[in-house]
Amino acid sequence: MFIINEFIQPQTIEEAYNILVSRRNNAVIGGSAFLRMGSKKINTAVDLSKLGLDYIKDEDGYIEIGAYTTLREVETSPILVNSFSGVISNSVKNIIGIQFRNIVTVGASVFSKYGFSDLITALLALDTEIELYKAGRIPLDDFLKRPFEKDVLIRIFIKKNQRRASFQDLRNSVSDYPILNVAVSRLDNQWTIAVGARPRVAAIAIKASEALSEHLGPENLAYYADIAAEELTFGTNERGTAEYRQAMCKVLVKRALMEVLECK
Template identity: 65%
Template sequence: MFTIERVLQPATLEEAYQVLNAHVSNTVLGGCAFLRLGSKKIGTAIDLSKLNLDYVLEKAEEIEIGAMTTFRTLETNPTLRECFNGVLPKAVSPIIGVQFRNIVTVGATVYSKYGFSDLLTALLALDTEVELHKGGRMTLIEFLNKSYPKDILTRIFIQKNKRRASYQSLRNSSSDYPILTVAVSELDQKWRIVVGARPLRAQIATKASEALSQSKLSAEDIGQAAALAAEELSFGSNIRGSAEYRKAICPVLVKRGIMEVLQCK
């Protein structure tokens, strides 16, 4: 359970940023879905719903997604269904249920860097950048690998190219959190293999990606790259699965992802 002393709906991002940094307990609200799972006392809760950050905008060279965009919007947006073989809608559609996806926001999920995030796994397989109000624009990889002062994620950008992509996940049940997630993509014969919910945060398997990119994509090459992904990444245990189990199923999901990308138009 969480408690809130005050709620603010700022008129500008700068106002929201100033209030956020005025006290350590001040917090930006997203959909609040995951706040409900913990215990937190919030001084001032900052609601960004009046800042027009709920949108998906297709531009000539990129797709821009506002921070307050919900997972349900990602799931149903026609542009995202067409781009990258619909990898983003496919990644978010298994999550809990429609009511849940109607409140969970892109900005809160990406900024929080959740280890179980289906969305982060898919976004890492694409050419994604994030924008912070004060920190500016940077690649998603850079954002995930560094710590930043308290800031507000305003939007994400995905380069609109011909990258082919696939998303795979394993769950104990269709509405449960994932045991393991995998996203695979290819552009100009350069492959990218991403594994998430390890239960650590999603990470690119760089050695496996490079090996696959340099291979002839034979059945043996694909099997070796899938096995290499499991070897180079670390895995942990939680109530959904052991580290050993995750490591064992990783090559299976990676191989499925590669084979699906090869079938994409």
């Protein structure tokens, strides 16, 4: 369980940020789903539900997702279902259950940089930027590599293009946390391979992505999958060993590559 001393619903992003940074143990909360699984004391909980950040918009050049949008809204959004081969919606559809997905928010999932996040892996394979109140608008990949700093995630931008993509995951059961997840995308000759639940936060397999982009040999997809598995690091936890994850990375990357190549 977690303990909250004070609960505040700011009327502006600026107010939310100022409250957040005023004390060390103040925190922004989303649906609080993951907080309930641990033990934490929060002095002031900052709730963003009054700020109108629960939306998915098809804007000029970008798909925009507000930070307070739930994973269930991401799963069922016609905009996302019909974009990038449905990779974003597909990535969240097996997370725990519908009741859970109805409360978990996009902003909390991304800002927390959860290693087990399926959503982050899918977003990382696309041309994704996030907007933070203090740090501004930055590529998702850059944000994931930055050290933690208090800030408020406002929205996510995904560049609209003709990327084809595939999301693959390995679980002990459909609603369990992933042992490993993979997202692969292609725009013309540009490929991106992202691997998450390593169990570290998702990362792009840069060497494998570059090798694919320079010379795609459809008859030898296992070669590129091997490069991805060799360049990334994997760890061990209760769901699987590092060796098992590395072996399964090759399988999931190859499977995703095949699916993207079959996309029309």
